[in-house]
Amino acid sequence: MESTIYELTERLLTYNTSFLNYFQLARETGEKQDFQQMIKPFVDEVMAVNNEWKSLMKKWLADLTFKHIHEKQVETTADHIEKLAIQCFFPETSKSRFLNSQRTVEYFLREVLKVIKT
Numbered sequence: 001m002e003s004t005i006y007e008l009t010e011r012l013l014t015y016n017t018s019f020l021n022y023f024q025l026a027r028e029t030g031e032k033q034d035f036q037q038m039i040k041p042f043v044d045e046v047m048a049v050n051n052e053w054k055s056l057m058k059k060w061l062a063d064l065t066f067k068h069i070h071e072k073q074v075e076t077t078a079d080h081i082e083k084l085a086i087q088c089f090f091p092e093t094s095k096s097r098f099l100n101s102q103r104t105v106e107y108f109l110r111e112v113l114k115v116i117k118t
Contacts, residue, residue: 001056001059001060002060002116004056005053005056005057005060005112006113006116008049008052008053008056009053009109009112009113009116010113011049012049012050012053012081012109013106013109013110013113015046015085016081016084016102016105016106016109018088019085019088019102020088020102022088022089023087023088023089023093023098023102026088026091027091027095029091031091032089032090032091038089039086039089042085043086046082046085047082047085050078050081050082050085053078054074054075054078057071057074057112058071058074061074066115069111069112069115073108076104077104077105077108077109080102080104080105081105083101084098084101084102084105
């Protein structure tokens with residue numbers, strides 16, 4: 001299970017970087033992407049990985065106890081990922097809120113990777 005969680009966490013980190021790239025592009029150009037062509041397929045892909053990750057993380061945390069990783073953080077991170085996947089395409093998204101959420105996701109996912117490595 002840990003290897004699957006590790007792989008999914010790395011994929012979510014890649015998506016998190018994509019969120020930032022899409023957000024910066026939307027802010028620079030001021031253009032919204034086509035919902036059916038770009039946004040929906042991307043969000044569906046992210047959500048599939050995010051839901052599987054959240055489910056496995058909950059099972060993993062039920063079996064083990066960690067000092068710095070708790071189920072509430074998993075819920076919050078998954079919620080942030082869901083919102084970021086959509087908000088990154090819209091130039092009117094609040095920059096500070098977006099960046100704070102994106103950094104929070106980055107930090108927590110890296111913590112999960114550290115715990116699995118040790």
